Amino acid sequence: MIYSILLAIAGLASQVSAACSRATLREVAAAYVEAQVGGKLTLLSLASNTSYAENDKPMDITKGVLSQPIAIDFNRSIYDTTQCATFTELTSATSKHPYVIYTRMLLTEDASQITKIESVVTDSGDWAFNATGHLYWTRQEKWDPIPESQLG
Template identity: 45%
Template sequence: MLAALLAAWLSLTSVAVAAPTAEACTRDFLKAQADAYLAAQTAGKADGLKASSSVTYTQNFKEASVATGILATPLKIDFNRTIYDTTQCATFSEIVVADSAKPYVLGTQLRFTDGVLSKIETLITTKGDWLFNVAGTLRYAKQESWPEIPEGKRDTRAVIQAAGDAYLDLFNDKNVKVPWGNPCARLEGGSYVQPSCNVGVPSGIKNSNRRYVIDEVLGTVDIFFSFAGADPDSHEFRVENGKLRFVHTMTVMK
């Protein structure tokens, strides 16, 4: 009798373990969802996105409609790079559209809840935005190498985030110690600053409302924030051995 009860208990336990309540947030899952987003933006149709019926969609930090926003506009993507955050179940994609008539550099953070897309935040920069030059952005972004970092050499999430935060904190506090890499290259609009990123950093600027996507495999963090508490901004940082190696920025001028 005891043996029968034990067998039944083990059977029920096995079923419970084999049936998770939510889809695991793996790197493969995030890659598939990011690919679906890029395909949707290319087609100008969001039908292929695995989105919640109550998905939040913003453009330049303002609520927008998927049906009428940039996601409903077909765009020929000339370059993209995506990072994957399995801890927060989020992605960030940098997108360059080098159409001479309607050029864009987009930055999009996607966030997922229980395997479903729950939030889309897109920054849209174009002519008139800070240092915007799509040809320069495309040229320099394509020439950089951001390979996966070998597992034994990867920085922790805390180290990667701290490097990005230190850079943004320097804008308001010149005593902050930033882990500058040597060399370090900054792609800002279409301008390219190298071999040092410690050039032209402004003063007296508080950068608030930060949202992060962190990828330890690529050593990268993207931060959405309000520049000087006002302008929608994205700064993406590549960190190698605890030091800043690349910085990509986009700032929407209101």
């Protein structure tokens, strides 16, 4: 019994040590948006073995959409401090080549480097694609913090 309790405590301790700060994740997501706007991968702190995929297909990051400058009309990010990850939504509706991009990034435990970037990239020709409509409806959404009194 005591070994089960110690094992559970050790598991919780490892989860706590893997947590990243919200401020750090916010900085990483902002750097991602800036990198996408400029098409400048050098703005990202990538680990030497960072994996990159678009639409579930692994690819060379230097040949992907992230290496192309894109005008961003709207962006929003979510920060997972437990898994040390970010999720960012980008909408580019007014540029010559419109996109809607959803990107998940995983970081090292200390959030010093990005280890994985996974993007869903949609553009014209994709089923039901409408960046202008997406931009309109996305701007209507309110993602205010949930008051602590309403949390489970």
